Amino acid sequence: MRSVYRAxxxxxxxxxxxxxxxxxxxxxxxxxxxxxxLVFTKDSDANAGHMIHTxxxxxxxxxxxxxxxxxxxxxxxxxxxxxxxxxxxxxALQFGLAAASFGVPVIxxxxxxxxxxxxxxxxxxxxxxxxxxxxxxxxxxxxxxxxP
Numbered sequence: 001m002r003s004v005y006r007a008x009x010x011x012x013x014x015x016x017x018x019x020x021x022x023x024x025x026x027x028x029x030x031x032x033x034x035x036x037x038l039v040f041t042k043d044s045d046a047n048a049g050h051m052i053h054t055x056x057x058x059x060x061x062x063x064x065x066x067x068x069x070x071x072x073x074x075x076x077x078x079x080x081x082x083x084x085x086x087x088x089x090x091x092a093l094q095f096g097l098a099a100a101s102f103g104v105p106v107i108x109x110x111x112x113x114x115x116x117x118x119x120x121x122x123x124x125x126x127x128x129x130x131x132x133x134x135x136x137x138x139x140x141x142x143x144x145x146x147x148p
Contacts, residue, residue, distance in 0.1 A: 005075035005084075006129035008068040012087060012122040015061045016115050022056065025049030057094070065091040068125070075129065083125035090118040 026049025030040050033047075046054070065088045072084035094114050101108035 001071060001075040002077055002129050005068065005071050005077050005080055006126050008064050008071060009083075009087065009122045009126035009129065012061055012064045012068065012091075013119050013126060015056055015064065016119040016122065018056050019053055019061070019115060022049045022052035026053060057098070062091055062095075077125075077129045078131070079128060080125070083121065083128060086121045087118065087125055090114060090121055094118060 026047055029047045029049055034040055065084075069081075069084045069088050072080045077083075094111065097107055097111040097114055101111050
């Protein structure tokens with residue numbers, strides 16, 4: 001289960017990188033299209049970058065975060081539940097920041113900043129699972145003395 005925990009946390013971190021790449025692709029595509037004479041409005045179709053950002057951000061990463069939280073209870077990673085809760089909380093915050101950004105665009109900067117926090121925390125969670133397994137408490141040693 002430790003390896004599943006590590007893989008899930010790592011996939012979340014990779015998902016954040018995919019998100020950054022996708023949104024860059026999306027808006028550079030829009031800029032190129034506008035430069036080529038197209039008009040971009042609220043009625044414009046989403047391009048591939050927008051679609052990838054939406055699918056990964058609203059589907060894949062939240063699912064991975066929920067799975068990480070569930071697995072954290074069984075993985076025996078030192079502090080694993082706490083780190084999984086951090087990841088889950090940052091994913092939830094990311095949704096709230098995204099929703100608020102449509103009404104107040106400056107909040108979008110916090111959405112981007114929170115993505116870096118999520119990347120770091122998911123990476124740290126993955127790293128914690130790579131360490132040695134916690135040592136179970138051992139029973140006290142008993143000695144048997146022989147008398148001559």
